Structure formats: C-alpha cells, structure tokens
Amino acid sequence: EITVGTGDGKRYLLLSQFPIDARHHDSEKVIILTDITDMKLRLMHENTMLLNKTYVDRLTGLYNRYYITDPESPFYSSGDQPDTIALLFIDADNFKAQNDTYGHLAGDDILCELADCIRESIPDGACAVRYGGDEFIVVLSGDHAYDAQEVAERIRNRASELDLSHIGADAKLSLSIGLVCGSPPLVELIDRADRAMYTSKRRGKNTVTAEQGDIA
Structure with a gap:
C-alpha cells in the first residue's frame, strides 16, 4: 500500500x-x-x-471508563506509559439531591456543563474521562503531572462559578476532588484517588485533597 x-x-x-x-x-x-x-x-x-x-461517553462526549481500563484501548496503544502520572478523581457534590429535585434531564445538563468545565480547564494532552454517574477522572502525564494541584483547583473553581439558573434558582455545582501521583498500573491510582476524594467529602466537600507525599 x-x-x-x-x-x-x-x-x-x-x-x-x-x-x-x-x-x-x-x-x-x-x-x-x-x-x-x-x-x-x-x-x-x-x-x-x-x-x-x-x-466515548454518549452524554458528555468525554472518554468513558473503558478507555482507561481496557488494555486494548488506544490509551495504551503506544505501549510507552510515562513513569509518573497524576490522576484526579472528581465527584459532583450533592448531585443526587439536585437530580431528584430538578429531574434527570436537568441532571444530564449539569453533567454536560461539568464535562465542558473539565474540558476547558485541562492542558493539551490530558485525558478526561466520565468514569460513571457523576464521577470523572483526569489523567495528567509528563510535565503536566507536576501541575496537577493547579489543574484540580482550576476545575473546582470553574465549576463553582457555573451559572445554573436555567436549571433552577438554587441549582449550583461544587466538586470534591482527590489527587494522587505515582506510577502505573492505573487501577491502583484510581483506587487511591477515590479514597482521597472521599477525604474531601469528609472535610466538608468543595475541596481538593492530595494524597500525602504527592506532587503539588
């Protein structure tokens, strides 16, 4: 050919x-x-x-969870995974309550707004994933891994500034984010970032928690 x-x-x-x-x-x-x-x-x-x-997730247009969990996906096709990866595990605070209050279509709208917020906040080359429900993951590699804290705060701040008045007078969005840095396998980083995210929940939500010893 x-x-x-x-x-x-x-x-x-x-x-x-x-x-x-x-x-x-x-x-x-x-x-x-x-x-x-x-x-x-x-x-x-x-x-x-x-x-x-x-x-690809049909609702948000971001990658879905299989993109980073399926070893046959293009994410792994290069065969050359970076030594250091920063991973953000993002969860929308009180999403179920807003979904119940304003309806599932409004909930979908909130998720799409959040996806756009993430997409606009991450550097070129970063990977944004809708992991499931109202959970999202961002994978940063190379030099971008060292900017993970800044990226996480940028996402959190933009989300809190979103105008959701078209959904409801009291509709608002805040995020609990867990941040970890380390070496693959990715499944271990996801688990650690998930636990860091729940620490953010326990700290009152709307915050970023970096696992102790991570790059900031």
Whole structure:
C-alpha cells in the first residue's frame, strides 16, 4: 500500500506486481496501481465510529471508563506509559439531591456543563474521562503531572462559578476532588484517588485533597 500526497489531500494506492513469465519470478513484471482511497477512507471512518461507540461517553462526549481500563484501548496503544502520572478523581457534590429535585434531564445538563468545565480547564494532552454517574477522572502525564494541584483547583473553581439558573434558582455545582501521583498500573491510582476524594467529602466537600507525599 502506498500513500501519495496531492493538492487536495492524500490518495491511497495498492501496488500489485506479477511476473510476465510465471515460471521465472525474476522476469519482467506487470505493475498495477489501484486507487483504494474511497475504500480506505470508508474503513477509517468505520473504525473511528467503532472506537467512539466503544470508548466515548454518549452524554458528555468525554472518554468513558473503558478507555482507561481496557488494555486494548488506544490509551495504551503506544505501549510507552510515562513513569509518573497524576490522576484526579472528581465527584459532583450533592448531585443526587439536585437530580431528584430538578429531574434527570436537568441532571444530564449539569453533567454536560461539568464535562465542558473539565474540558476547558485541562492542558493539551490530558485525558478526561466520565468514569460513571457523576464521577470523572483526569489523567495528567509528563510535565503536566507536576501541575496537577493547579489543574484540580482550576476545575473546582470553574465549576463553582457555573451559572445554573436555567436549571433552577438554587441549582449550583461544587466538586470534591482527590489527587494522587505515582506510577502505573492505573487501577491502583484510581483506587487511591477515590479514597482521597472521599477525604474531601469528609472535610466538608468543595475541596481538593492530595494524597500525602504527592506532587503539588
């Protein structure tokens, strides 16, 4: 398969060659180039759609939990995981009460607002995940891991400033966030960050708790 750059994009060609004399493979050959661009683009589109169905949360457009828990996902495809990862475990405070008060559609709206808040607060290259319900995870690697506390506070502050008056007069959003830094496996970091998040809950909610000894 050959990729050729053109003025209007890339073309994908399939090169086939056959010896003129089948009895002598080193004889002169017939070379056939077949333009497979349409087929290639269709397959790429179908593959993207499949990945989206598998690893993207339909409500918020963020990645879903399988993106960071399935070893076959693109998250692990590079095979080169960083030595240090910072992980934020984010939980919306009192979400169930607001969901019960304003209804499930309003609850979905709050989750989408929170997803946008997270998306706008994290650096390029960070991974934002809706882990389930009103729980979200952000994975920061490389130099960004050292900015984890700042990123967590930015998310928390933006969430508290969201105008949710279109949902209800008393609708508001605050977050309890747990922060850990360490080396993979990710499942252990998630568990530790979850426990740090519950410490934030016990401290009165609307706060960030970093596991002792973490990068800040």
